[in-house]
Amino acid sequence: MFRSKISRVTRTKEQAIAVYDHLSRWYDWLSASSERPLTELGLNRLNVSAGEIVLEIGFGTGHALLALANAVGESGRVFGIDISRGMFKVASERIVRAKLIHRITLEQGDAAALPFETDSFDAIFISFTLELFDTPEIATVLSECRRVLKVDGRICVVAMARDEHENLPQRIYEWFHQCLPAYVDCRPIYVQSALMQAGFQIQEVARKQMWGLPVEICIAQNPREKNDE
Numbered sequence: 001m002f003r004s005k006i007s008r009v010t011r012t013k014e015q016a017i018a019v020y021d022h023l024s025r026w027y028d029w030l031s032a033s034s035e036r037p038l039t040e041l042g043l044n045r046l047n048v049s050a051g052e053i054v055l056e057i058g059f060g061t062g063h064a065l066l067a068l069a070n071a072v073g074e075s076g077r078v079f080g081i082d083i084s085r086g087m088f089k090v091a092s093e094r095i096v097r098a099k100l101i102h103r104i105t106l107e108q109g110d111a112a113a114l115p116f117e118t119d120s121f122d123a124i125f126i127s128f129t130l131e132l133f134d135t136p137e138i139a140t141v142l143s144e145c146r147r148v149l150k151v152d153g154r155i156c157v158v159a160m161a162r163d164e165h166e167n168l169p170q171r172i173y174e175w176f177h178q179c180l181p182a183y184v185d186c187r188p189i190y191v192q193s194a195l196m197q198a199g200f201q202i203q204e205v206a207r208k209q210m211w212g213l214p215v216e217i218c219i220a221q222n223p224r225e226k227n228d229e
């Protein structure tokens with residue numbers, strides 16, 4: 001089936017770091033009524049349980065890290081990676097305040113090359129972050145996710161989803177993405193196709209909306225055959 005291509009992300013990683021460093025102070029306020037309720041739905045669907053070892057990619061200000069740390073309990077462990085030093089600082093302070101520092105380990109770095117061993121995690125959570133990697137890098141990030149996930153491990157992606165027939169909010173959003181590539185760096189992507197092309201098996205998809213834009217919450221599993229690419 002022919003589908004129009006998703007937009008490219010043209011800003012550099014250095015620009016991403018600078019923008020998210022600035023945003024880190026305001027991000028909670030900006031996302032409280034938009035992204036956060038959908039992130040919480042994704043966390044519910046991922047349904048992490050006690051004792052699991054979980055990774056969050058693009059942890060932002062750290063709300064999901066706390067929820068994951070509470071879900072894994074004393075016998076589990078949570079790891080997070082984010083490219084922004086500002087987000088790292090805000091999330092670290094939140095973890096200290098919540099007295100959960102012994103359950104959570106944070107890395108500051110680029111999720112296109114995950115600094116973790118193969119077969120390390122039971123689950124991965126990635127919310128409003130996959131859609132800010134440029135098109136070729138989406139496959140790289142998901143391939144890295146498959147590498148570090150255990151067999152049968154699961155991934156939850158919450159992301160703005162591309163529809164073949166764009167509505168007005170989607171067209172306006174894409175226009176801002178083209179005009180302000182460093183600031184409006186994310187754009188809608190084909191979430192399920194990206195997961196399937198990376199070799200994941202889709203388990204569950206929920207479609208929601210944010211500002212009139214489609215958002216998908218996808219749960220997928222890392223199948224038994226890891227060398228099937």
Ligand SMILES: C[S@@+](CC[C@H](N)C(=O)[O-])C[C@H]1O[C@@H](n2cnc3c(N)ncnc32)[C@H](O)[C@@H]1O
Binds near residue numbers: 016058084111112
């Ligand atoms: C739109 S925010 C979402 C934050 C959080 N997941 C949430 O839902 O509130 C995207 C996050 O991804 C991080 N990020 C951007 N590019 C990244 C990369 N290449 N590797 C890791 N994190 C990245 C940003 O610093 C930012 O914290």
